[in-house]
Amino acid sequence: DGGITQSPKYLFRKEGQNVTLSCEQNLNHDAMYWYRQDPGQGLRLIYYSQIVNDFQKGDIAEGYSVSREKKESFPLTVTSAQKNPTAFYLCASSIFGGVDSYSNQPQHFGDGTRLSIL
Amino acid sequence: GENVEQHPSTLSVQEGDSAVIKCTYSDSASNYFPWYKQELGKRPQLIIDIRSNVGEKKDQRIAVTLNKTAKHFSLHITETQPEDSAVYFCAGGEGSQGNLTFGKGTKLSVKP
Numbered sequence: 001d002g003g004i005t006q007s008p009k010y011l012f013r014k015e016g017q018n019v020t021l022s023c024e025q026n027l028n029h030d031a032m033y034w035y036r037q038d039p040g041q042g043l044r045l046i047y048y049s050q051i052v053n054d055f056q057k058g059d060i061a062e063g064y065s066v067s068r069e070k071k072e073s074f075p076l077t078v079t080s081a082q083k084n085p086t087a088f089y090l091c092a093s094s095i096f097g098g099v100d101s102y103s104n105q106p107q108h109f110g111d112g113t114r115l116s117i118l
Numbered sequence: 119g120e121n122v123e124q125h126p127s128t129l130s131v132q133e134g135d136s137a138v139i140k141c142t143y144s145d146s147a148s149n150y151f152p153w154y155k156q157e158l159g160k161r162p163q164l165i166i167d168i169r170s171n172v173g174e175k176k177d178q179r180i181a182v183t184l185n186k187t188a189k190h191f192s193l194h195i196t197e198t199q200p201e202d203s204a205v206y207f208c209a210g211g212e213g214s215q216g217n218l219t220f221g222k223g224t225k226l227s228v229k230p
Contacts, residue, residue, distance in 0.1 A: 031216050033217060035220075040127075040222060040223075041222060042124075042207060042220040042221055042222040042223050043162070043207065043209075043220040044220075045217055045218075045219075048216070048217050050216060058217065059119070090161065090162070094216065096216055104149070104150030104169075104211040104212075104216060104218070105216065106152060106164050106167060107152075107164070107218065108164070109161040109162050109163075110161060111160070111161050112161060
């Protein structure tokens with residue numbers, strides 16, 4: 001979707017280095033998500049945020065950090081503690097339907113960032 | 119937490135045939151089940167979704183069925199075309215947090 005922009009498209013990390021992946025959306029969506037995609041593994045949730053200044057760990061949060069200072073932006077930092085960072089990283093956003101039994105809303109994805117180790 | 123299993127991992131069909139991909143989920147609280155199509159190196163695109171208050175949903179050549187009792191849902195593609203070739207992912211969500219659990223994907227190849 002044109003409303004979600006991830007940058008850069010390709011990123012290389014040196015040993016011991018932290019790198020930050022950018023995700024910006026102009027869809028006025030409340031919720032944003034970060035996924036990691038490895039071959040044959042599907043999409044695994046790293047972090048998600050339903051509202052500004054709040055975020056939750058997903059299934060594989062170790063070695064990653066996020067911030068949500070603005071509604072439009074949800075950057076992901078891959079820290080040096082993440083020993084196997086090589087993967088395709090996808091950011092998504094959705095309307096947050098609220099805390100009730102039918103609150104899931106369709107998630108729309110960016111084009112992804114491919115991270116490799118130098 | 120939720121666990122979503124997807125089968126088969128690869129599927130090859132002849133153009134014009136039907137393709138069926140099946141997913142099972144573990145959390146009976148899950149109530150939202152989207153399907154995504156991802157072409158090589160590109161973003162996943164939502165193709166159809168279904169909520170647990172509906173048993174079937176159709177959009178042209180694509181349909182999804184849901185069996186809440188058995189906790190499984192399936193994607194049906196009829197009259198397949200070469201441009202249907204891609205990796206398809208199912209997912210399940212229970213709503214309270216808004217996040218989804220994805221299956222590992224099915225690589226569909228449609229041969230002309």
